[in-house]
Amino acid sequence: MQGHASHIPMDVPRLEIDPFSEEFLSDPFAYHPRLREIGPVFWLExxxxxxxxxxxxxxxxxxxxEVFVSSRGVGLAxxxxxxxxxxxxxxxxADPPLHNRTRDVMNRIVAMPVLKGLEDEWRAKAKDLVAELIRKDEFDAVIDLAEELPMRVFPDAVGLMDEGRHHLLTYAAIVFNAFGPRNKIFEDGMADAAEASEWVAKACKRENLxxxxxxxAVYKSADRGDCTHAEAERLIRSLLSAGVxxxxxxxxxxxxxxxxxxxEWEKMGTDQSSTRRxxxxxxxWRSTVQTFFRTAAQDTTLANINIPEGSKVLTFLAAANRDEGRWENPNDFSVTRNASGHVGFGHGIHVCLGQMVARMxxxxxxxxxxxxxxxxxxxxxxKIRLNNxxxxxxxxxxxxxxxxx
Known part of the structure; x- marks a missing residue:
């Protein structure tokens, strides 16, 4: 446990809900209304x-x-x-200035002109995949579709070694699972961690790319002095956890x-503006990342609530994306809605690096x-895959x- 309830001001609502329990993670959207209703800031006992x-x-x-920092961990620790x-x-x-330097390196690597150069190839591979699937009539939208296309395009874009690429599908889940407590969900996820982590460590070495x-390209940035070679290896590792x-x-x-x-399917056109919307x-409507932590680097206030230095603050991204105060009929999925402003990929300087890859x-x-x-x-x-x-x-x-x- 990070803090002690005895130190919490009396005007802060307290909740017994455990956001990392299997019950919560099996259907978090059932709990989100209560989280929003109880107050702008609350204490999770x-x-x-x-x-x-x-x-x-x-x-x-x-x-x-600057106040709610990431360098002290975006998980519970x-x-x-x-x-x-x-x-x-x-x-x-990481926080600035380190974050600015490393993010600048990666922004140049995965820049829009770079992605545009791959667009025709990715579209052709998407058409090939769809042609295969429509011959089946029935298929698994996760295994045969959502997992299949990224595995056909992303490893080649990064330049990963051919053998063992399937480990990418489990690696990110392992990383994100570790942001929560060391619960059964974490322990179950770690059962498959060793082999995948070993492969990723090998795949990020320059000699294997x-x-x-x-x-x-990241290592060439290191050659130019934009980052160290040790940092380059870690940046590629971060790209692998975000990119698939x-x-x-x-x-x-x-x-x-x-x-x-x-x-809603029939309301979506084939043009980019329609599919992107x-x-x-x-x-x-159903945020990929449910939560992230920040740590108060100093005594501060949020919604007139005092937050002491060292306090962990859990941001419920998925709950925010269905806030009735921000969205009309937020529980409805509508392809014609302007959903800009959602925090499904985060917000601010730490917005997801892989979002442009995912969008394309x-x-x-x-x-x-x-x-x-x-x-x-x-x-x-x-079938839901539980992850912290x-x-x-x-x-x-x-x-x-x-x-x-």
Whole structure:
């Protein structure tokens, strides 16, 4: 437990809800209304931290990176008091000026002109995948679709070695799982960690990267002195945790949304503005990342509540994205909604590095699907993959209707 309830001001509402229990993580959206209703800031007795679940306070915490810092860990552990179980991310768990330097390196590597150069290839691969799937009529929207396209395009873009690429699908889940407590969910996830982590460590070495990929480009930045070679290896590791999982879970959750609101599929066009709006709404409606922590670097106030230095604050991103004070009919999924302002990819200087990759992959996939498919219907209940941070679906059986049938 991070803090002691006896030190909490009397005007702060207290909740017994454990946001890392299996009950909560199995259906977090059932608990979010209570989190938003109880107040702008509350105290979570189960884990001894402050929490915020309304859009205004969540964005305030994420935006104010000088007061609510990331370098002390974006999980439950406070790196100023506890040794991290792995080297901290130079992007996600760093503050300026270090964060500015490392983020600038990666922003140049995964810049929009670079992505645009890959767009035609990614669209062609998305069309090939959709052509394979429509011959089946029924398939798993997670395994056969959401996981498949990223694995066909992302490892090649990074220049990863060919053997063992499947470990990417488990690596990010392991990383994000560690942001929570050392509970059963964490322990179960660590059962598969050793092999995947060993492969990733090997894959990030310069000698194992192909010459024309993003990974080698990071090392060339180190050659120029933009970062050290040791930092380059860690930056590639961060890219691997952000580059696949954002797309896999984003597309999985979007496909689930279409099965719950099937009429929305026909409202989505094949043009980029339409598919991008739909993906954005999917990120708002069912956020890939559910929560992130920050640590108060000084005594401060939030919504007129005193927050002492050293306090952990848990931001409920997914709850903020369904805040009735920010969105009209927030529990509805609508592809025509302007969902800009959502925090599904975070907010502020630590906004997800892999978001542009995820958006371009999703755009390619949705465009290819919409050209051939008139409707998506669930043929079985989704199987949820429990994770301390991610909203993740393990399996989603669907059937499709083809255009013209």
């Amino acid at each position: 189960a884990i001894g931290v402050y929490g915020v679940a309304r859009h205004e306070e969540v964005t305030q915490v994420l935006k104010n990176h 406070d790196f100023s008091k506890e040794k991290p179980i792995r080297p901290p991310s130079l992007l996600l768990e 192909k010459e024309d990929g993003w990974g080698e 999982d954002t797309t896999v879970n984003g597309v999985s959750n979007l496909m689930y949304a279409f099965t719950q609101f099937p009429d 739909a993906f954005n709404e999917g990120l708002r 992959e999703a755009d390619a996939l949705l465009s290819a699907m919409r050209e051939k498919i008139s409707r998506i219907t669930a043929v079985g209940a989704p 941070t991610l909203c993740s679906i393990e399996s989603l059986p669907v059937k499709i209707e083809k255009i013209g049938e």
